[in-house]
Amino acid sequence: MKYFTVLITLLRDRTLFLEEIRQGIKIESKIISLLISSSIFFAIYGAIIGANSSLPQVISSAVKLPALYLITLIICLPTLFFFDILFGSTLAFNQYAALILTTVSIISVLLFSFAPVTLFFLVSIRDYEFFLLLNIAIFALTGLIGVKLFYQGMQFVTEANYRTFKSREPLVKLDQVEDTPDDFVKVQDAIPVEDKSQRMRTKLLQFWLFLYALVGSQLGWTLRPFFGAPGEPFQLFRSEIESNFYQQVIRIIFTVLGFQ
Amino acid sequence: MQADLEELRITQKELENLSGLDVNEVFIGIAWRPSIIRYPKRLLSFLMTEVFTFGLILIFCLPIGLIVARSFGGLTGDASSTTQFLQVSLGVSVAIALLWNLYIWQKGKSLKMLTHLLDEVDKHNEIIAAVDVIDELGSVKNSTISLIDRGEVLAALTATRESLVCALMTEKILRKHKRFIARRHELFTNIETNLATLQHLQVTNQADEYGQLLNEALQIGMSVHQELRKFER
Known part of the structure; x- marks a missing residue:
């Protein structure tokens, strides 16, 4: 079971893990391991939130929750990759995939760590609205931590790459060459102003994170129910497609606070 | 241990x-x-x-x-x-x-x-x-x-x-060089032709510096030829 070893390595020494991704070391095995381990953790948490309703809901949520995170990743990954390479990134597609998967895996581990808490509230308080809100808070918290770490990770990898690029010595030291031909371009001078691209990529990353959240929440809304409404029979999907995720969150907050 | x-x-x-x-x-x-x-x-x-x-x-x-x-x-x-x-x-x-x-x-x-x-x-x-x-x-x-x-x-x-x-x-x-090896018969023929050309040139230019360079090229050609011969077996 090497998959969890890879995940533990990521959790223990994230810097080393990111450095390996930057250098392209064992990327495929990292991707497979993170895919499998994060899916298992998401499936476990999904099963717990589905346990609020019925057994079919447990199975359905165990499939839907990992799908929510992983399909969002697949949808948004090409945007990040192509925009980033357009602004000078030298990373490969699989390196981007591994980078985003580290985030998804961290979120899955964090969710898994909340599992006993969720389970405790599931057993002790039979209040659907509260359970829903508690989980939204957990998802938001884990998501924010994950996104923050991803942001740091991307900065680390792209800046480290940039530093490597900038520190490259010219192949020929010009002061040692007596007759420099006119068309000989000084290599250091030929390096474009990379800082500008770096700043652009940071902005792009912020935009992408917003896009990721948008796609994720909409996909979550499309794939619902994850919890299963109390007293209602099991539904694989909700037939109505009205309203959206944000409207629903505000409605739940109002209900819990007693305004509705 | x-x-x-x-x-x-x-x-x-x-x-x-x-x-x-x-x-x-x-x-x-x-x-x-x-x-x-x-x-x-x-x-x-x-x-x-x-x-x-x-x-x-x-x-x-x-x-x-x-x-x-x-x-x-x-x-x-x-x-x-x-x-x-x-x-x-x-x-x-x-x-x-x-x-x-x-x-x-x-x-x-x-x-x-x-x-x-x-x-x-x-x-x-x-x-x-x-x-x-x-x-x-x-x-x-x-x-x-x-x-x-x-x-x-x-x-x-x-x-x-x-x-x-x-x-x-x-x-x-x-x-790593699978495609190269797949073409080895074709390459082998090419190398043999090149070797024959090198040998011919060497005979006609033995005296000057140019001939020495040709000799070195011939040595390289012979080595490659030998290696490929081994591989053929």
């Missing part, structure tokens, strides 16, 4: 460097090793991976299928359409899993030589482990167990190690 024995072991990291692939007990890259059948633990690990892979395929297929089926009105919410949807999604998942395994099997076929070499490496490491056990037993007071010709055994293991390392390196080169 004693230092001399430790040095003789071919570690996983070394194997990865030599083969250029991610190698472990069950997999070479993404392809599986045929030897897993002989070891129950490895077989279990392989089966678990298969289950996880199928689970992962399901995780992608079911929700995407759900969204597509809903969009095209194929899923109305009643029991029969839901059952039909699940059947189709499961069928697609199984088909994808089979195709994936077929792809891996094809990939594994091109690594046949490497899998044999890795099995030999396993045997080599097992012998080292056995020598280590004998060493440990021998270190117990009043023990009569000891390896009589330890030096000779170590010399033999050193030779085996060197051969294995050489073989792994050669395999890597051959694998």
